[in-house]
Amino acid sequence: MRAPHEIILETLTLRHGQVAAVFGVTGSFPPGSLTAIVGPNGAGKTTLLHALVGLHKVFTGRIYRGDLGRADIALLPQASQLDRSFPLTCLETVAMGHWGRVGPWRAVAPAQIAASRRALGEVGLEALAANPIGRLSAGQFQRVLVARLLVQDAPVLLLDEPFNAVDASTAQLIEGLILRWHEEGRTVIAVLHDMDLVRRLFPTTLLLAKVQVDWGPTERVLSAANRDQARAFSDQWSMPPWTDGAAPPAAAVRAQGDAVVPSAARSGAA
C-alpha cells in the first residue's frame, strides 16, 4: 500500500563503469517531503539524483516511483554542465520546460509562451526574455533554469547544487521557491554543500559517502559522529586504489554497507 508519488529506494547500488558510485541505499522520499542530500565530493550525490530521474542505470536494488511518470520528476541540472555560449534566448530556454506536453512536433501554444514569460517574471528576468543566455551572469543563468523548472510544473523536483556560484539575491529567490514548492505539497530533493542552509531549510537529510551514512531528521543525520564517518569513508576512496581506475575494493564497500544498515533501518521506521 504505497502512497502515490512516493519514491522508495531498496538497497540501490549504482556504478560508473567498474567503479561503485552509490552502494546499498535504502529509504524513501514521501510525497511532499523536503530532503537534502549531502556528503563529501565524489560521494555519488549527483549520480543518485540522476538515477532517480532515470538518467543512470540501476546496477542492483530497485527504485519504486509509484505512479510517477517521466514528466512528473523534473531535474534542475548543475548550471556549470551546460554550454552558455549556445545561441538560445532566455525565453526559448524556459519554453523547453513544455517539452513533456508538446514533444518534438506539436506547436507551442500562445498560452504556453505566456506561461514561460510568467515564469521568467517570477525569477525577475521578464525584461531579459529576448536576451541570449550567453550574456547572462551565472546567477541570472541559474534563474533561467529555475524558470524552466517552474514551467515543467512537476510534483517531484530534484535540484543539483542549486546554490552553486550564484549571487545572494538569486540564492534568496531559490530559497523562497523551495519553501513555496514544499508548501504546495511537491517533493523536493536537493544536493547541497552548505550545512547551515540544510539545517535551516530541510527537515530531512540523506548523508551519502558512496554508502548511506544516515538518512532521517536533519539534526540527527548531521551529527559530528556521522560526519566524521563520512569523512573517513571519503579518505578511503581517495586513496590510490579508488582513483587510478583499478577495480574497486568491493569487499571494503560491502563491509561499510553492512555497517550502516542499522541507520537505514532507523529511517525506514521513522
Added chain:
Amino acid sequence: MEDLLFGPFALGFMRRALAGCLALSVAGPPLGVILVLRRMSLMSDVLQHGVLPGLALGYAAFGLSLWAMGLGGLAAGLTIALLAGFLTRATAGREDSQLAGVYLIALALGVAIISQGRGIDLTHLLFGSVMGVDTASLFAMATVATVVVPALALIWRPLVIESFDPLFLAANGGRGGLWHLAFLALVVLCVVSGFMALGTLMAVGLIMLPAIAARHWAGSLAGQVRVAVGLAVLASVAGLLLSFHRDIPAGPAIVLTAGGLWALGLAVGPHHSALARLNL
C-alpha cells in the same frame, strides 16, 4: 566584367555544377550549424573520410555508377558513424584519438581500393570536378537536399534541446540517441551527395565552413542557419567562378572561398570577432 561573372554559367556543365552546389548549400550548412553546436566538428572529418571506401567499393563492383557509388558511400558513412558513436561511448573521453584512427584507416583503404581500378581519376573523386556533375548526379543532389531540409525541420526541436542539455531530454524520455542517429544519417546523405561536384574530401567544407563562419555574423540560432546558407551560396558561386577561371578543382575553390568568408567574419564580424573584442 559580365563575361567574367556570368560567361562561365552559359556553359551547361557550369550551370549543372552551380545548381548542384546551391542544392548542397541549402541542405548542408544547417547541419553544419548543429555539428558545431554539438562540438562534433571532428565527426564531420570522420564521415568525409569514412564514405570513401564505400564509394570505392561501389565503383570496384559496378563501375562508374552513381547509384552504386552513392549507396556504397551511404552504407560506409552510416557504418562509420555507428562505429564512431560506439567508440565514443566505449572509450570515455579518449574518443578524439579513436576517431582519428578510424578516419585515417578509412582514407587509406579508400585510396587503396580506388587505385586498383582503372578509368577513375582519384583527384576528381577526392577533390571534385565541375565536369563530374552530369544530369543524374544533379538530380541526386537536388533529391538529397529536398529530403534533408524537411527531415531536419522534423527533428530540429529535440536535436537542439539535446545539443544544449542532453540530460533534460533524456530525463523527459526524449530518446536522444534516436535523434542523434537520424541527424548523422542526414549528414552522411549530404556528404555523399556532394562528392561528384566537390569531391569527398571537400563536400564537408561546404557543410562546415559556412556554419563556423555564421557564428561570427549572427547571435541567434535561426540567424546562424540563415547566414550559413547565405554564405554557402556565395561561396558556391564565387568558388565555381574561381575554379573555372584559374583551373582549380571545384572543391578546393569553393572551400577556399568559404574559408575566406570565415576569416572575414573572424576579423570584422559582429560576434566573437577580433573587431568585436577590440571594442569591448
